[in-house]
Amino acid sequence: MEGRKLSCDDAARAIVRLSDGTLDGGARATLDAHLETCADCRAALETQRAVAAWLRSRPADRVSDQFAARLAARLDGDSGWLGIADWRVWTFRLTPVAALLAAFVLLGSAQSESGVTLDEWALDTDDTSSWFLQTDVSPDVSLDALVESIVTGGDTLGGGGANDVGK
C-alpha cells in the first residue's frame, strides 16, 4: 500500500477513516503522502472531522416515561389472538403437551413389546372402572345377542366378555 499514489477519489474513503481514527498504519502513510501535496483533501479532512464532531454532539433524545408501558401493552395484545400465529407458541409453549403425547406413545409401545395389552393390565385389577377397557367381544356375536345382553344384563355374549371379571 505504501508508495502507491492516491487519487482524490481514493483518498476520500481514507479521509473518512482518518477522521474517525480507524485508518490503519499502511493506509495512513499513503494518505499522509497524498495530503502533503493536496490542499483540497486537507480541507476535506478538516470538514470531515468538524462535521463528525458536530453530529456527535447532537443532544440525546429523551424517551417518554410511558414508552415502556405502551409497548408492553402492545406486546401483550400481540400475544393474544395474533399470538396464535407466533411460532414460539407452537415450538415452546406447547412443549409439555408434546412431551406428554410422546410419553403415551412410548408407554404403549413398551407395553406392546412386553406382550401385556391394556386389556390384560386392566383385568389384573379389581377396579370396576377397568371394565370399560374391555374390547374382546367375540367377533361372531350377533347384534341381536348384544342388544339382549344390554337389556337383560345377562351373559349372553359368551367368549369371556367383560362380565366374566366378576365371576
Place this chain on the structure above:
Amino acid sequence: MTYGVDADRELVERAARGSREAFDELVRRHQRAIVSLARALTRGSADAEDIAQDVFLRAWRGLGRFRGDSTFRTWLHRVAVNVVHSHTGRVGRLRQLLLPRSDSVDADDPIERAPARTDLEAETLLRDAIDRALATLPEELRMAVILRDVQGLDYREIADVLDVPIGTVESRIFRGRQRLKPLLAPLRGGS
C-alpha cells in the same frame, strides 16, 4: 459475516424462547438508540416513539428469524431502517396528496431563531436544527451519516444494516458530511 461478542446474546436467546422479561430488558437497553434513530431519520418527527414501538414489535415477532450472524444491535437497526423507510414512504405519499408544498426547509423558521430559555429548550433546538440539516441529504447519504455519527455504529455494522459494501459506506459518509458543513457551521459559529 461473523461478529465478536454480542452483549445481548443471552437475553436474545431467552427472548427467542418466549421470555417477555428478557425482551423487556432488551427494550430498556436499546429504546433510546432506536427512538433517536427514528427521530433523526424522520426529521424530528413527533411519530418517532410510535415508529420505535413498531420497531420493537416487529423485532419481537421476528426474533425467530434472527440467526446471530450480526449483533442484536445491528439487526435491530436494520429492522428500524426498514420500519422508518415504510413509514416515511407512507407519510410522504400522504403529504403529497394533502399538503403539496408544506415540506420545504425554512431557514428563517422562528423556532430555530428564537433564543433558548432553558437548557432543555437549547437541547431541543440544537437537535432539531441538526435533524433539519440531515433531512436535506438524499436518503442513502442521510442513513449512512446518521448510523455512523449519531448512532455510533462501526463501518461493518453500517454495511450490514444497509446491505452495501464497506467502501460504499465510506463514500456515502464522506459525501454526506461534505454537504452538511455549510448547514451546520453557522450553528457552531464556524464559517
